[in-house]
Amino acid sequence: MSHTIAAVSTGSQISAIGIIRLSGDDCITVADRVFTAQSGKSLLDIPDRKLVLGVLRDRQERVIDQCMAVVSRNPHSYTGEDTVEFHCHGSPAVLAAGLDALYRAGALPAKRGEYTKRAFLNGKLDLTQAEAVIDLIEADTADAAANAAGQVGGVLQKKLAPIYDDLTNLCSHFHAVLDYPDEDIEDFALDSYASMLRSHAKALYALLQTYGQGRILRQGVAAAIVGKPNVGKSSLLNALAGYDRVIVTDIPGTTRDTVEESVMLGATRLRLIDTAGIRETADTVEAMGVQRSREAMENADLVLFVCDGSQPLTQEDQDIIDLCLNHENAIALVNKSDLGARVDPSDLPFMAVISICAKTGQGLDQLADMVEAMFAGQAPCDGSILTNARQYDACRRSYEALLRCLRGLQLGQTPDAVLTDVEEAMEAMGEVTGATVREDITARIFERFCVGK
Numbered sequence: 001m002s003h004t005i006a007a008v009s010t011g012s013q014i015s016a017i018g019i020i021r022l023s024g025d026d027c028i029t030v031a032d033r034v035f036t037a038q039s040g041k042s043l044l045d046i047p048d049r050k051l052v053l054g055v056l057r058d059r060q061e062r063v064i065d066q067c068m069a070v071v072s073r074n075p076h077s078y079t080g081e082d083t084v085e086f087h088c089h090g091s092p093a094v095l096a097a098g099l100d101a102l103y104r105a106g107a108l109p110a111k112r113g114e115y116t117k118r119a120f121l122n123g124k125l126d127l128t129q130a131e132a133v134i135d136l137i138e139a140d141t142a143d144a145a146a147n148a149a150g151q152v153g154g155v156l157q158k159k160l161a162p163i164y165d166d167l168t169n170l171c172s173h174f175h176a177v178l179d180y181p182d183e184d185i186e187d188f189a190l191d192s193y194a195s196m197l198r199s200h201a202k203a204l205y206a207l208l209q210t211y212g213q214g215r216i217l218r219q220g221v222a223a224a225i226v227g228k229p230n231v232g233k234s235s236l237l238n239a240l241a242g243y244d245r246v247i248v249t250d251i252p253g254t255t256r257d258t259v260e261e262s263v264m265l266g267a268t269r270l271r272l273i274d275t276a277g278i279r280e281t282a283d284t285v286e287a288m289g290v291q292r293s294r295e296a297m298e299n300a301d302l303v304l305f306v307c308d309g310s311q312p313l314t315q316e317d318q319d320i321i322d323l324c325l326n327h328e329n330a331i332a333l334v335n336k337s338d339l340g341a342r343v344d345p346s347d348l349p350f351m352a353v354i355s356i357c358a359k360t361g362q363g364l365d366q367l368a369d370m371v372e373a374m375f376a377g378q379a380p381c382d383g384s385i386l387t388n389a390r391q392y393d394a395c396r397r398s399y400e401a402l403l404r405c406l407r408g409l410q411l412g413q414t415p416d417a418v419l420t421d422v423e424e425a426m427e428a429m430g431e432v433t434g435a436t437v438r439e440d441i442t443a444r445i446f447e448r449f450c451v452g453k
């Protein structure tokens, strides 16, 4: 018996429509206490998944709102339980009053992610699908949304569930032969499973390879803006951010720390890191900045080297260029194009050299196209990309255990020695799909959700 929970599932801002959602065994009865259908019918008697017009009332029988109700009966609902939704006017006051009436009628406040957790516990979603729900809600680019939507639809689940099933079959076959020697069970020959183990290891390897793209989908491209002082790094960051994020002065070395800003550049999300001028100096504060610049560059997916195109390149520029050469994705931005061109692009050994003007924004479209082309991933954003660190870690453990199995097979180890690794691979896979995940971990996963989802 699951108790009835209720929450507002839409945001807390004023909007055209706001939805209150209930789920639980007696939620239709609870909802019926506060809703009167225009037709006079009880919610208990209305057909499944059909919108019904009526009014919500508070305890004093005052009308809170005229709204639509929809009942979805178990198992044809998001949670797999009976659910009711009230589509109200999106006033926070209306929704609060409606929720209050439902609490008084017997519903309990839903906890964070409780609807999705119930969907998971009732087998409507596996854990990869449930986790993708929060990714879909939080997605801030079309690609991230498309990948999360694919995973909600079960793309990852369909890849991983067969691996878990095959490993379970292997283990149960082994134990059946061992535990029931008198039964007529097909002999256990570990070798016959070798090609299955190999093909799953291969599939997991391919999946693990998508994680780099997945991290970028989730967090954006980490882009370090580097260059000597006064070339326009902060101006560039401000131009990309669309507002004055950093104070711009013409005194060299004024940006002494790193500043981070998340911006959309065309269709790509960038996590921009503006660094202090990379410059060896006796000044300790600035020296710290230099250190951070180096670090920022090391952890960046993309380096944007900025120079002042209206001045000839100096040794200082050259030293920074040398640092950039170690990075696989570096673009040179020749800034201050409005002041004339004194830098020859052929002196800049970068994969791309773009003339820009941070003051007017000229050249930034070209930069956007270039970055988009650089980070358009190999894997399609249809749910095949691994974006979640927890899933990545478990898939990696599963993959490594499978490699150990294959090595054990090659070395002719005994089945029970190899089985230990098979079980480990299975356990780790089960953590991803949710088949073997611990309750405390599940609880933590759903705490990331908002109330009402």
Ligand code: GDP
Pocket: 227, 228, 229, 230, 231, 232, 233, 234, 235, 236, 247, 248, 249, 250, 252, 253, 254, 255, 277, 335, 336, 337, 338, 339, 356, 357, 358, 359, 360
């Ligand atoms: P940073 O030290 O590299 O961060 O450089 P700033 O962004 O602080 O800019 C240094 C100076 O160059 C400021 O006076 C800016 O207004 C100026 N500046 C930056 N970009 C441009 C540009 O595209 N054109 C012109 N004319 N001046 C610029």
